[in-house]
Amino acid sequence: xxxxxxxxxxxxxxxxxxxxxxxxxxxxxxxxxxxxxxxxxxxxxxxxxxxxxxxxxxxxxxxxxxxxxxxxxxxxxxxxxxxxxxxxxxxxxxxxxxxxxxxxxxxxxxxxxxxxxxxxxxxxxxxxxxxxxxxxxxxxxxxxxxxxxxxxxxxxxxxxxxxxxxxxxxxxxxxxxxxxxxxxxxxxxxxxxxxxxxxxxxxxxxxxxxxxxxxxxxxxxxxxxxxxxxxxxxxxxxxxxxxxxx
Ligand code: MN
Numbered sequence: 752x753x754x755x756x757x758x759x760x761x762x763x764x765x766x767x768x769x770x771x772x773x774x775x776x777x778x779x780x781x782x783x784x785x786x787x788x789x790x791x792x793x794x795x796x797x798x799x800x801x802x803x804x805x806x807x808x809x810x811x812x813x814x815x816x817x818x819x820x821x822x823x824x825x826x827x828x829x830x831x832x833x834x835x836x837x838x839x840x841x842x843x844x845x846x847x848x849x850x851x852x853x854x855x856x857x858x859x860x861x862x863x864x865x866x867x868x869x870x871x872x873x874x875x876x877x878x879x880x881x882x883x884x885x886x887x888x889x890x891x892x893x894x895x896x897x898x899x900x901x902x903x904x905x906x907x908x909x910x911x912x913x914x915x916x917x918x919x920x921x922x923x924x925x926x927x928x929x930x931x932x933x934x935x936x937x938x939x940x941x942x943x944x945x946x947x948x949x950x951x952x953x954x955x956x957x958x959x960x961x962x963x964x965x966x967x968x969x970x971x972x973x974x975x976x977x978x979x980x981x982x983x984x985x986x987x988x989x990x991x992x993x994x995x996x997x
Pocket of ligand 1: 829966
């Protein structure tokens, strides 16, 4: 017992010493003199890591439109798994991109695991933010209100087109409102693709996104995606959407 305890302590000390020395390693490999020898090491230390943003409200905050159990499973199982898997892929494949923007702009070069889980990680962080807590505006105002009226005629017409995009996405995917160089566009993507990916047909900065995977609504709505989409339209956090129109 005593021997194994001593060994444990020795190993712990070694691990601590290694951790403490890592800033020195970073300093050394980042020096221009060592660039050539260490090109494989730098990415693993500086590489992008996705993290799961905290849910900005309670699991039952969006009831009855989105039920507590769906929100819990969606956040803690589905989303958490995308985060874990994309970070695994970044580490295992030594993916060197350092920003989300760069990662998605090169999506066509990523492995399916990195691309699909990276999309899932980002899309859900975005999705939680653009849904409302009780206090947020229930309609877009200011420049976003003007832009929606200018592009689609009215908020009602916008909702019709957005719903159409959500309903005609066959299988799993997302409906989007994007800002494409000052022009608002509605469209959809398959799987966990998003409009920031170079591989996406719809391109632009996401302003609003709706998850139409069955895991987002099946417990409460079963096959009635139309009811889910209609109710979801009442839960949009228009203040958050407006912030993204810059
Ligand atoms: Mn989802």
